[in-house]
Amino acid sequence: MRNHLFLALHLSKPELKVSWINYIGQYLFYSLFTFLFIQGFQAQESRFVGLDLFLLMLFVFGPVWFRVKGLQLQQVSGNTWVSPATIMGLHLPVANRVIILKSIIIYLISSLPFQLYMLIMLYLFSPEIRDSMSLDAYISFVIIWLSFGIYAGLSVLTADVGTNMNNKKSTYILSILLIASIIGFIFFMPYLFTYGIVEWSIIFAKKWSLASAILSIMFAVIGLHYWKTKMLKQMKKTDYL
Numbered sequence: 001m002r003n004h005l006f007l008a009l010h011l012s013k014p015e016l017k018v019s020w021i022n023y024i025g026q027y028l029f030y031s032l033f034t035f036l037f038i039q040g041f042q043a044q045e046s047r048f049v050g051l052d053l054f055l056l057m058l059f060v061f062g063p064v065w066f067r068v069k070g071l072q073l074q075q076v077s078g079n080t081w082v083s084p085a086t087i088m089g090l091h092l093p094v095a096n097r098v099i100i101l102k103s104i105i106i107y108l109i110s111s112l113p114f115q116l117y118m119l120i121m122l123y124l125f126s127p128e129i130r131d132s133m134s135l136d137a138y139i140s141f142v143i144i145w146l147s148f149g150i151y152a153g154l155s156v157l158t159a160d161v162g163t164n165m166n167n168k169k170s171t172y173i174l175s176i177l178l179i180a181s182i183i184g185f186i187f188f189m190p191y192l193f194t195y196g197i198v199e200w201s202i203i204f205a206k207k208w209s210l211a212s213a214i215l216s217i218m219f220a221v222i223g224l225h226y227w228k229t230k231m232l233k234q235m236k237k238t239d240y241l
Contacts, residue, residue: 004101005101008104009105011089011098011099012102015071019068019071026110029065029066030058030062034122037054038122052189052198053183055145061153062111063110063111063153063156067110073159080238081159082162082163085106086160089102097228099161099235100161100228100231100232103160104224104228107154115145115146115149119142120142133202133205139209139213141201141202143212143213143217144204146216147216147219148216151219155227160231161231162235
């Protein structure tokens with residue numbers, strides 16, 4: 001396992017080298033959203049659910065929005081799309097597990113530092129947050145969201161190892177309905193369950209700080225192993241020819 005991790009870190013260097021300019025743009029992007037989220041927290045009491053939606057999207061899709069163009073999904077055969085980085089890795093004398101670990105490392109480097117930066121800035125520059133949450137509660141809140149970015153965010157990597165883009169009209173309709181249902185649930189959640197997603201995470205962080213942090217870390221570890229196993233299985237089933 002240690003050798004696999006060492007090889008994965010070594011394979012990550014070229015991608016990190018070509019991505020540094022994108023990371024600057026990502027830093028500016030998260031800085032902008034920090035300002036917007038500060039305003040959003042001020043409007044949260046009036047049921048501003050946009051904060052929930054944007055925060056969820058940022059913690060799941062944010063790291064892949066700024067991916068270098070040459071590393072974005074490309075069509076290789078039929079309806080199969082895959083990341084060029086995966087294809088390059090398959091030509092190397094390394095195990096599939098190393099390629100998966102490399103993808104996870106790149107994702108975490110592209111997510112955790114920027115997400116942590118944004119959450120720290122929110123606490124430093126938002127009087128509303130500091131007044132409503134003690135430091136230990138906010139640390140728990142940070143762990144909740146960083147962990148979410150791992151066990152939910154890593155799901156986007158399944159497309160990197162190979163995904164079938166079905167062009168059937170029914171598939172597009174079902175996808176749109178699914179997305180609309182998720183967005184609808186987020187928007188109506190405050191009316192169905194009193195509070196929105198962000199508010200509930202604040203409540204858990206304030207009332208059960210330690211338990212929420214520990215449980216979130218457990219979810220992150222479980223999610224990491226789950227998505228790694230799923231990507232390995234998906235890689236074996238994908239036809240790259």
